[in-house]
Amino acid sequence: MNDRDGGTPEDESREPHHAGTGREPGKGTGADGGAGTGRREGRGETEEERADRRWQELLQEIRVAQTGVQILLGFLLTVVFTPLFHDLEQTDKTIYLVTVVLGSLATGALIGPVSFHRIVSGHRVKPQAVVWASRLTFTGILLLLATLTSALFLILRVATHDPYVPWLVSGVLAWYLVCWFALPLWVRTHYANGK
Numbered sequence: 001m002n003d004r005d006g007g008t009p010e011d012e013s014r015e016p017h018h019a020g021t022g023r024e025p026g027k028g029t030g031a032d033g034g035a036g037t038g039r040r041e042g043r044g045e046t047e048e049e050r051a052d053r054r055w056q057e058l059l060q061e062i063r064v065a066q067t068g069v070q071i072l073l074g075f076l077l078t079v080v081f082t083p084l085f086h087d088l089e090q091t092d093k094t095i096y097l098v099t100v101v102l103g104s105l106a107t108g109a110l111i112g113p114v115s116f117h118r119i120v121s122g123h124r125v126k127p128q129a130v131v132w133a134s135r136l137t138f139t140g141i142l143l144l145l146a147t148l149t150s151a152l153f154l155i156l157r158v159a160t161h162d163p164y165v166p167w168l169v170s171g172v173l174a175w176y177l178v179c180w181f182a183l184p185l186w187v188r189t190h191y192a193n194g195k
Contacts, residue, residue: 051126058113058130062137066110069144072151073103092158099150106147109140141180149173 113133156165
């Protein structure tokens with residue numbers, strides 16, 4: 001993730017250019033034909049327009065992650081009130097507590113950008129807000145990864161007591177890492193430099 005602007009380098013080359021203008025269709029041009037100060041190469045957006053677009057994209061991404069983490073946390077919070085919980089070994093109870101804390105931290109990080117936006121809205125710092133909201137979202141994704149791994153480990157451990165549980169959980173974790181990080185990074189490296 002690009003620390004400077006909270007996005008990825010390929011954002012500017014994702015959409016095709018039209019008639020060699022470097023602008024999106026429907027974008028108005030000023031007296032200087034859109035080539036004046038405040039305009040960038042690629043999409044022909046000002047810094048504020050780019051921040052608005054990235055904020056909208058970030059909100060869509062957050063909605064997906066928030067739904068998953070909130071359902072998972074809601075489920076985890078009810079477990080302690082079931083009769084089976086009191087029969088668990090101390091190790092399993094410890095894993096459960098770690099999982100709940102991780103889920104709570106993930107929820108905080110993924111809801112954080114909404115609060116962040118509310119507090120800084122109207123103060124002309126949207127580009128910086130997008131960067132920090134993006135960092136919070138990425139942190140939330142890492143915490144969600146840890147929560148899912150911990151929850152899966154606890155459930156399989158209680159359900160089976162088999163020695164292969166850590167290996168199975170490791171395999172699922174590897175799958176998450178491939179889907180969430182390795183594949184997107186490979187695509188970015190493979191295609192972004194070729195354009």
